[in-house]
Amino acid sequence: MEKVTDNEKIVYKDDRMIILDNSNVTDTLNTSPIxxxxxxxxxxxxxxxxxxxxxxxxxxxxxxFLLCHPQTIFEHKITNLDFKYCGFFLSPEYVKQISLISSNSWNAILFIENNPIIALDxxxxxxxxxxxxxxxxxxxxxxQHHLKQLIDMLLQAFIYEFxxxxxxRIKIDPPQYNSANNLFISFLDILVNSYPKQRSVSYYAExxxxxxxxxxxxxxEISGETASDLITRYVKKDIENLLKQPNKTIKEIVNELDFANLSFFGKYVKRIFGVSPKEYRENIKYYF
Known part of the structure; x- marks a missing residue:
């Protein structure tokens, strides 16, 4: 466990969580995607x-309230001088340990992916x-002797409240603990948390x-999308992120995402975006 001084953004961090408190942003941020x-x-x-x-x-x-799953890509652009925030980063392993309420509802997962900013009252x-x-x-x-247990309980209580x-805002399906749903969530867990992502259904099935x-x-049955559709959904996000980084060459992207060659990558991008990688870059606006 490591405590950080109060004048820094990170108040506390260990291998389970990071507590953030950014009460004094002093300049405009313009960072590369992370x-x-x-x-x-x-x-x-x-x-x-x-x-x-x-x-x-x-x-x-x-x-x-900003709520995002692992593997989310962020890029800060403009921050007002009076911008203040606080909150947590939680490791995927830790969230699995403390989540007593099901976090494996596909409609809830999709809602958070599509609505990472939630307006609270x-x-x-x-x-x-x-x-x-x-x-x-x-x-x-x-x-305190039981500090870890206290923190676990407090976070669990917050998860119930949230x-x-x-x-x-959304109808959350009740927890499903049958083998089909467990398989689906295990598949998503491997898919979302891997990089570069394998594009073959057989890889995940094995x-x-x-x-x-x-x-x-x-x-x-569970999501309305095939395994191949879901793989393409998440691979597409990775491709979009890299193509929007002007410092990355197409060849570097091919290597980073583990495509066989430039030709195969070009055909894949053409299929899912309707344009070649070069055309995609020519059509987008960079915000740098």
Missing amino acids: KSEWFVALLCIEGESTIYINNKMYSIHKND EKESSLFLQYYNLIRSKFETES HDSMEK KLFVTPKYLSAICK
Whole structure:
């Protein structure tokens, strides 16, 4: 465990979590895209900021809650001098340990991917700050014998509270613990958290000890998309991110994403975007 001084953005960090408190942004940010390996949960408590999340622009204002899964691509652009936020980064392994409520609802996963910024009301925002300040205070007091257990319980309680708030915005399917749903979530876990992503259904099927046909059938049943569709969905995000980085050559992207050669990559991009990699770059606007 490591405590960081209060004048830094990172208040506390270990291999499970990072606690952030950025109360003094002193300049305009204009950074290259970065990919988060952890879950992100941040609340804007003052000011506003413009940020790109998975290549889509969002404005963040007071009481907006940023919630993102691992492998999300961020790019900060414009931040007002009065912009303040606080929150957590949580490792995927830790979230699995503390999540008593199912986080494996496909419609909830999709909702968060499509709505990474959630506008909270004053009551919801105040509730988050209560949990945040209480958790933070535990790390600022003298060492406690059951500190880890206390933090786990507080985060679990917050997850329950947040789950209730989410149900006001979207119908969350009840937890499913059957073999089909477990297989689907295991497939998503491998797909989302791997990089570069394998594009063959058989690769994932082999890891999950099922046939490609069965895996696709389960994916279609639960999500409405085949395993191949889901693979393409996430590979497309990686390609978009890299093509929007002007410092990356097409050849470097081919190598980074583990394509066989330039020709195969060009045909793949043409199929999913309708244009060649070069044409895609010519058509997009860079925000640098």
